[in-house]
Amino acid sequence: MWRLVLLVILACASTAHAHRGSAKYVVVERTSEGASIDVELEVVDAAMELGLGEDAPASAVLARGDDLGALLARGITIGDGAVACTAGAGAPSEVEGEDGPPRLALTIDYACPEAAGDLVLRDDTIFPTDAQHEAFVRIRFAGDTDAHVLRAGRQDVALGEPPSTVSLLGRFLVEGVLHLVTGYDHLLFLLSLVLTAGGLALREGMRVALRDVAIVVTAFTLGHSVTLIAAALGVIVLPSRLVESVIAASIAVVALLNVWRPDERRSMPWLALGFGLVHGFGFSGVLAELGLPAQARVLSLLAFNVGIELAQLAFVAVMLSPLAWLAGKPGYRTWIVRGGSIAIALLALVWLVERATAP
CATH class of the missing domain: 1.20.1250 (Growth Hormone; Chain: A;)
Structure with a gap:
């Protein structure tokens, strides 16, 4: 024994x-066209997703900025389950002065059909290659916020109404x-x-x-x-x-x-x-x-x-x-x-x- x-x-x-796996940070705001998200991810994750290897410097990842934006726009989707919103990514940049591993940031804008129903964000990036990866998602409403952690197998979050206090406390x-x-x-x-x-x-x-x-x-x-x-x-x-x-x-x-x-x-x-x-x-x-x-x-x-x-x-x-x-x-x-x-x-x-x- x-x-x-x-x-x-x-x-x-x-x-x-x-439990110290890689992390991604996503801030979501609803817009008149659909939604906009600000994404921060670790340089090593971006490099691995692009096939550059885990030791690739931020400069090498930034040189492939268009590819990274396209990859994230394809992998982080917003839609109502039947129709997907059209995504367009901006250029990535380094996050300065942050504690922890070096990170990159970029913005993705989503244009959604007028007939779209309740929108759901789904993140399929990094999880397939890092089972311990976590995506910290913060949703901003008028005067309120919502917070979620996406983990492998639970990679969806609804972009609906502000949560109730009871729901927040349970979460x-x-x-x-x-x-x-x-x-x-x-x-x-x-x-x-x-x-x-x-x-x-x-x-x-x-x-x-x-x-x-x-x-x-x-x-x-x-x-x-x-x-x-x-x-x-x-x-x-x-x-x-x-x-x-x-x-x-x-x-x-x-x-x-x-x-x-x-x-x-x-x-x-x-x-x-x-x-x-x-x-x-x-x-x-x-x-x-x-x-x-x-x-x-x-x-x-x-x-x-x-x-x-x-x-x-x-x-x-x-x-x-x-x-x-x-x-x-x-x-x-x-x-x-x-x-x-x-x-x-x-x-x-x-x-x-x-x-x-x-x-």
Whole structure:
């Protein structure tokens, strides 16, 4: 059993970069002729779509600007299901001064037949070659906005009326759940925090272990909620490279503490609180990409945070009972606690180097 658990830890750790797949940003506005969209995509994605290779510079992609515009105009369609709108793309340009990978921007205008019904945008670009690709779509109405994330297999969005508040809250709650579930580094940090709780359950009982874990999770919640809200509202903004690097370092620190002192639990709430402040900036990244709707800004932010908490509590609840059971088996401390923590720490250190040195 311990071998299976260790393999699960390693498999989860090895995919921790997966939720950092490429992203595209689409802003949609309805016009008298139909619609207009502003598209931003990463240079590497544009280069791959054009067959230039992932190392092609922005200058090489811009030299093929007409081809890129035509490709996006064909791949991002707007229509009513029966009739497609006619698309015309402008020239691409580099996006200056943005945090993260270099991006290109261009505008596509759509002329739709007068008889067209309810319009739907569909994005078929990049998804076939990058299953982790996400398209963050923001739809502007008069005084209102709507926000969606398109993922492989769910690549359509209706361009209808402004959404209801209930619809927005449900959508942001789900996005909060998905962000934690696909944020493997956040999950591994939580696992590192509770990995030694199985031994506590064996020594002092499940009730004591549950109380201990509840305190740790509450401390983590307090920490990341403060910075998530502050970052999402624009009060404090930190460079993503710094945030992601410190998140990786936080995993390594807690994992190495488990190796050094596997029975130490008193410091866990403080570590959870302190590093939770940094993880909150990581959680806020998806909100910055998605954009909080103007008509329900605070409520959408709270719904996103609640979604994170629900996923977090579910993860901890699922992990605690197996850890308590494993604590009574030979090799728990050696293979599960120390072995698992060493594996997590090594992967975290690799991520730290990758993130700190990323261009």
